[in-house]
Amino acid sequence: LAKTTQPISMDSxxxxxxxxxCSHNNIATNDYITWYQQFPSQGPRFIIQGYKTKVTNExxxxxxxxxxxxxxxxxxxxxxxxxAVYYCLVLPTFNAGNMLTFGGGTRxxxxx
Amino acid sequence: xxxxxxxxxxVICKSGTSVKIECRSLDFQxxxxxxxxxxxxxxxxLMATSNEGSKATYEQGxxxxxxxxxxxxxxxxxxxxxxxxxxxxxxxxxxxxxRTGFIRNEQFFGPGTRLTVL
Numbered sequence: 001l002a003k004t005t006q007p008i009s010m011d012s013x014x015x016x017x018x019x020x021x022c023s024h025n026n027i028a029t030n031d032y033i034t035w036y037q038q039f040p041s042q043g044p045r046f047i048i049q050g051y052k053t054k055v056t057n058e059x060x061x062x063x064x065x066x067x068x069x070x071x072x073x074x075x076x077x078x079x080x081x082x083x084a085v086y087y088c089l090v091l092p093t094f095n096a097g098n099m100l101t102f103g104g105g106t107r108x109x110x111x112x
Numbered sequence: 113x114x115x116x117x118x119x120x121x122x123v124i125c126k127s128g129t130s131v132k133i134e135c136r137s138l139d140f141q142x143x144x145x146x147x148x149x150x151x152x153x154x155x156x157x158l159m160a161t162s163n164e165g166s167k168a169t170y171e172q173g174x175x176x177x178x179x180x181x182x183x184x185x186x187x188x189x190x191x192x193x194x195x196x197x198x199x200x201x202x203x204x205x206x207x208x209x210x211r212t213g214f215i216r217n218e219q220f221f222g223p224g225t226r227l228t229v230l
Contacts, residue, residue, distance in 0.1 A: 035222075042114070043205045043221030044156070087155070098144060100207070100219060102156040 002027045004062035007019050009107040018075040020106050022088030033064060033071045036087045038105070044087060072109070075108075083110045115139055116191075116208050118222035125196055126230055133191045133225045135206030141186040141207035152204040156230065162189045196229045203227075 005023040007068045011015070019061040024033065030050055036044040048055055050062040061074040099100055115138040136209050137144055144163050148156040161169045162182050167179035180192040189208075193200055203226050207219040 035150075041203065041224060041226065043207070043224050045221065046219075099158055099161055100156075101158065102148075104155050 001112050002031055004090055004103045006060050006086075006103065006106045008090050008104060009109065011109045012078055014079055015077050015112045016055070017107060018078050018082070018087075018110075019096075020073045020086055021070055022076075023070045024088070024090045025097060027090050028092060030091045031092050033062065033068075034091050035060070035062065035073050036102075038085045038087065040084075040108065041057045044102075045084065047086075071111070078108075078110045080110050082112060084108060114210060114220045114224040116206065116220045118204075118225050119224060120207055120227040121223060122228075122229045124230065128195055130192055131196055131227060133193070133204055133206075133227075135189045135191070135208070135222050137187045137208040137210075137220070140208075140210045140220075142189075142210065143186065144209045145189040146182060146207045146209075147191050148179060148187075148205045148207070150205060150224075153155045156205060159191075163222050171217075193227065196227070198229045201227055201229045 002024045032049055035047045036048040037047050038044040048057055048060050048062045050064050052064050055062045063072040086106050087102050087105040117138055119134045119196040123131055147159045149159050151154045158171050159174045162181050162183040164183050164186050170176045178194055187214045191229045203224050205224040207221045209219050
């Protein structure tokens with residue numbers, strides 16, 4: 001499984017756009033990039049997944065450059081409720097084990 | 113859709129007792145469920161992979177005789193912490209993979225169970 005590196009923590013203010021970058025230098029051809037969000041004392045929640053270029057949903061956007069060695073999760077106009085830990089994972093498709101390996105994640109603190 | 117529940121949400125027990133935690137997939141069938149443990153301010157650590165109808169696969173360093181896992185149906189997996197001790201106090205989270213979600217490899221997580229052993 002590809003190892004991921006992301007900042008330990010980030011601070012932001014309400015209304016700002018937040019970009020969290022994740023490095024995954026040894027990503028494989030059949031790997032997808034997936035982001036999860038975890039609020040305190042709750043299980044992680046799937047946010048977004050992508051393979052290349054750009055993916056957007058109602059929650060976030062995911063930007064993946066051509067070499068796929070990094071990815072950026074973009075949260076538009078954050079609010080206090082976006083304070084959480086965000087995990088970047090690189091997952092292979094057609095993996096019989098399908099286990100998830102969580103790195104340290106990025107602790108986002110949104111301030112008023 | 114894709115809701116996973118856990119019961120109980122929190123439990124306090126005395127040292128030496130056993131505690132059972134249930135994980136249910138409410139609106140889908142899960143051939144595989146996973147159990148994680150999370151200590152304060154730390155990331156999730158996979159404990160074991162549970163496949164319906166077969167024995168669980170434990171990660172290195174996780175005692176299978178202490179953390180008993182049963183996955184008797186496609187919607188229910190249980191984790192029993194036997195002879196719990198204070199160092200077992202943690203946040204236990206399960207996840208389930210929709211048997212139809214093979215390509216996306218997406219897992220759905222339960223809300224977690226906070227175990228405190230006195």
